[in-house]
Amino acid sequence: MGIFSLKGKIAWITGGSYGIGFAMACGLAQAGAAIVFNDINQDLVDRGLAAYKEKGVEARGYVCDVTDEAAVAALVQRIEQEVGVIDILVNNAGIIKRIPMTEMSAKDFRQVIDVDLNAPFICAKTVIPAMIKKGSGKIINICSMMSELGRETVSAYAAAKGGLKMLTRNIASEYGQYNIQCNGIGPGYIATPQTAPLREKQADGSPHPFDSFLTARTPAGRWGTTDDLVGPAVFLASRASDFVNGHILYVDGGILAYIGKQP
Numbered sequence: 001m002g003i004f005s006l007k008g009k010i011a012w013i014t015g016g017s018y019g020i021g022f023a024m025a026c027g028l029a030q031a032g033a034a035i036v037f038n039d040i041n042q043d044l045v046d047r048g049l050a051a052y053k054e055k056g057v058e059a060r061g062y063v064c065d066v067t068d069e070a071a072v073a074a075l076v077q078r079i080e081q082e083v084g085v086i087d088i089l090v091n092n093a094g095i096i097k098r099i100p101m102t103e104m105s106a107k108d109f110r111q112v113i114d115v116d117l118n119a120p121f122i123c124a125k126t127v128i129p130a131m132i133k134k135g136s137g138k139i140i141n142i143c144s145m146m147s148e149l150g151r152e153t154v155s156a157y158a159a160a161k162g163g164l165k166m167l168t169r170n171i172a173s174e175y176g177q178y179n180i181q182c183n184g185i186g187p188g189y190i191a192t193p194q195t196a197p198l199r200e201k202q203a204d205g206s207p208h209p210f211d212s213f214l215t216a217r218t219p220a221g222r223w224g225t226t227d228d229l230v231g232p233a234v235f236l237a238s239r240a241s242d243f244v245n246g247h248i249l250y251v252d253g254g255i256l257a258y259i260g261k262q263p
């Protein structure tokens with residue numbers, strides 16, 4: 001089997017009904033992995049199952065709120081009974097609330113931290129013991145441009161994704177000795193439902209100001225697509241990355257390298 005083969009591996013993608021998680025899961029399946037995903041309600045899980053089936057991917061879907069530690073523990077136990085030990089965890093589930101910080105409630109701030117940072121901690125701590133017993137494991141945390149940069153209205157999200165970068169490095173530090181690699185993928189701006197508000201056409205049909213700004217700020221001159229994340233996910237899930245640990249792989253078309261076009 002090639003170094004990118006995932007044949008015989010079981011991959012759990014959190015929040016994998018659509019968007020980035022769905023695309024990465026399909027890529028991992030194409031590389032040979034068995035796919036397990038969860039989402040927050042049965043409707044989303046059913047939507048995901050139908051979408052995977054349409055892609056020819058035999059996925060198993062479960063309802064689970066990844067912020068609920070007991071529910072995650074029960075889900076992992078069920079996956080281990082019904083499918084097997086999880087080899088690859090992709091902490092993909094995430095939310096964003098775009099609110100100016102001084103207008104954001106502590107409740108809203110905590111909710112973003114809960115999903116985007118506490119949940120990856122919960123899921124990782126739940127799968128690691130079996131990975132240690134198995135003698136190997138891959139954890140991929142979906143970070144963000146906001147793991148490195150700030151911008152107006154995304155204080156909670158940036159705090160969470162910045163924390164997720166350091167959680168990634170700490171898991172790599174603490175569990176690398178057990179042949180567990182924990183890395184991050186930092187997508188740039190990707191066209192998914194989460195960023196749809198930033199791409200909405202204006203009333204006069206002109207592009208959203210952020211859309212124009214972002215495209216000019218990206219050397220690739222375009223928004224990313226979910227397919228742009230598939231190769232990086234397969235790489236970090238495969239033995240091709242067995243000596244890569246604690247690394248955040250930015251898939252951003254060059255945004256982080258670029259000062260921006262002179263007006």
Ligand code: NAP
Nearest residue numbers: 015019020039040065066092093094144187189190192194
């Ligand atoms: P998305 O379209 O909003 O999908 C996120 C998925 O996670 C949805 O299915 C969502 O379900 C699910 N989810 C949310 N909270 C959950 C919970 N408590 N338990 C279980 N599932 C939950 O987002 P996306 O654009 O695909 O992004 C996926 C990941 O990439 C996120 O971590 C995001 O922060 C990150 N990211 C996105 C971009 C981008 O430009 N799109 C760039 C960098 C990083 P619901 O439909 O119920 O919310």
Ligand code: GCO
Nearest residue numbers: 096144145146187188189195
């Ligand atoms: C925003 C966007 C970004 C993207 C992504 C960038 O409002 O700035 O939603 O945060 O989701 O995280 O990498």
